[in-house]
Amino acid sequence: xxxxxxxxxxxxxxxxxxxxxxxxxxxxxxxxxxxxxxxxxxxxxxxxxxxxxxxxxxxxxxxxxxxxxxxxxxxxxxxxxxxxxxxxxxxxxxxxxxxxxxxxxxxxxxxxxxxxxxxxxxxxxxxxxxxxxxxxxxxxxxxxxxxxxxxxxxxxxxxxxxxxxxxxxxxxxxxxxxxxxxxxxxxxxxxxx
Amino acid sequence: xxxxxxxxxxxxxxxxxxxxxxxxxxxxxxxxxxxxxxxxxxxxxxxxxxxxxxxxxxxxxxxxxxxxxxxxxxxxxxxxxxxxxxxxxxxxxxxxxxxxxxxxxxxxxxxxxxxxxxxxxxxxxxxxxxxxxxxxxxxxxxxxxxxxxxxxxxxxxxxxxxxxxxxxxxxxxxxxxxxxxxxxxxxxxxxxx
DNA sequence: TAGAATTCTTGCCATAAGACAAGTTCGGCT
DNA sequence: AGCCGAACTTGTCTTATGGCAAGAATTCTA
Numbered sequence: 240x241x242x243x244x245x246x247x248x249x250x251x252x253x254x255x256x257x258x259x260x261x262x263x264x265x266x267x268x269x270x271x272x273x274x275x276x277x278x279x280x281x282x283x284x285x286x287x288x289x290x291x292x293x294x295x296x297x298x299x300x301x302x303x304x305x306x307x308x309x310x311x312x313x314x315x316x317x318x319x320x321x322x323x324x325x326x327x328x329x330x331x332x333x334x335x336x337x338x339x340x341x342x343x344x345x346x347x348x349x350x351x352x353x354x355x356x357x358x359x360x361x362x363x364x365x366x367x368x369x370x371x372x373x374x375x376x377x378x379x380x381x382x383x384x385x386x387x388x389x390x391x392x393x394x395x396x397x398x399x400x401x402x403x404x405x406x407x408x409x410x411x412x413x414x415x416x417x418x419x420x421x422x423x424x425x426x427x428x429x430x431x432x
Numbered sequence: 433x434x435x436x437x438x439x440x441x442x443x444x445x446x447x448x449x450x451x452x453x454x455x456x457x458x459x460x461x462x463x464x465x466x467x468x469x470x471x472x473x474x475x476x477x478x479x480x481x482x483x484x485x486x487x488x489x490x491x492x493x494x495x496x497x498x499x500x501x502x503x504x505x506x507x508x509x510x511x512x513x514x515x516x517x518x519x520x521x522x523x524x525x526x527x528x529x530x531x532x533x534x535x536x537x538x539x540x541x542x543x544x545x546x547x548x549x550x551x552x553x554x555x556x557x558x559x560x561x562x563x564x565x566x567x568x569x570x571x572x573x574x575x576x577x578x579x580x581x582x583x584x585x586x587x588x589x590x591x592x593x594x595x596x597x598x599x600x601x602x603x604x605x606x607x608x609x610x611x612x613x614x615x616x617x618x619x620x621x622x623x624x625x
Numbered sequence: 626t627a628g629a630a631t632t633c634t635t636g637c638c639a640t641a642a643g644a645c646a647a648g649t650t651c652g653g654c655t
Numbered sequence: 656a657g658c659c660g661a662a663c664t665t666g667t668c669t670t671a672t673g674g675c676a677a678g679a680a681t682t683c684t685a
Contacts, residue, residue, distance in 0.1 A: 301577065309573060325562045355551050368561040369518045375568035380502060382575040383608030384494065386641075408662065415576030420642050422664050579671075600633065613672050615634050632681070640673075649664070655657095 241291075244315060245343060248289055251366070253359030262353055262360060266343040277334040278320055284330055286346045287319035293340030294404045298412075299332045308412035313400045317367070318342065337405055387416045388424045434484075437508060438536060441482055444559070446552030455546055455553060459536040470527040471513055477523055479539045480512035486533030487597045491605075492525045501605040506593045510560070511535065530598055580609045581617045 245263045254262070266289070271277060277295060278284050295312040297320065309332060312318045323330035324347060353360050381390060391414055395402050402410065411421035438456045447455070459482070464470060470488060471477050488505040490513065502525060505511045516523035517540060546553050574583060584607055588595050595603065604614035 299573075307573060307577065309569065321562050322566045325558055355554070358548050361548070361554050365518055365557065365561070368558070368565065369514050372561065372565050372568060373515045375565060375572055376502065379568055379572035379575055380492075380500060382572055384500065406662070417643060418663070419644085419665085426664080610673060611633070612635085612674080619634080630683075634679070635677085641671090643670075647665085651662070
């Protein structure tokens, strides 16, 4: 069992060595083929994943049925649908592998047990939530204060793996524009070299 | 001490009567005058508030100094800057009273103690975080999939207090448009009756 | 209560992005 | 290798929203 990635993910000043070991033991390795669904609309999520390598995307459906990419998950990130997992309600989102993926999975029940028995772990969890919250808050502001072109340039800088591995239409959706506009923006950028 | 509001806020299946009492006791009443700062950029937030009545807004500053309204807090809501409070780092946001406000305050240290000693309380906290996360995720999607006009109509329906009590320019900022465009949208709506 | 300052509205023109439709290229399957 | 469908590009026209500036209305404050 390659513990390095998990050690890194769960590193926190209040989590000691034995506790870290216990947390890591709670994970088991799982793989997904390109195109596999990790979570489907209507299911209650029952675990989360730590993505060792590969790319996934989460998406929901519009009132008129259009598919909206809400997020990408790439290397070393936690793949989770927070609302469904923690509120035990059916998910309104789908999560799907864009490439073959290797992951570490932890079940909700196991997580729950550790969350309440290891104080450092609940701190860790809150810290993680805090970061996600910040991420989405920031994103909601940037979606209107920054032009689509600049959001794209920012994505290239911050998460190049996405741009390299995802079909363009999903990136367009994530940026909040149509694939048509996205194509034009890419053209414009390439012409500036 | 009027406990009703606090009882309601902290109601959770895993929080028993004595524990609820303990949580409520940890709050003290505070008031703010219109225009008062609850939190200023650069400060580390040291408590959060439960807003009994009044309206507040949080805002950050752009790279070019423009003031961006990131959120409103109205009756019965929790007024908090999560990132600063839980990561103990200087806030990049300001929180300011738009009207006179009555609140219940709880200090970080006290909260922290309760968070780790009452299992139901950490569950409650996680649940709250989950809801906020959902809120901002939703918002980041809606900022680009829904027109400014529809976002405004939605705001009127969901949080009429804001529309009634806040200067229009802040609402415009929150909707992600200029006050000029907002004025036109309002005109258009009023002409449809 | 007058004057100043802020907030809000309006006009004119510019620009980013969407809608739709017709190609073109790419990638998976047999 | 060759075909088919999906993914991507491009053209033309439309629409939502922004930028700037001037004027009207509101509100603060002395």
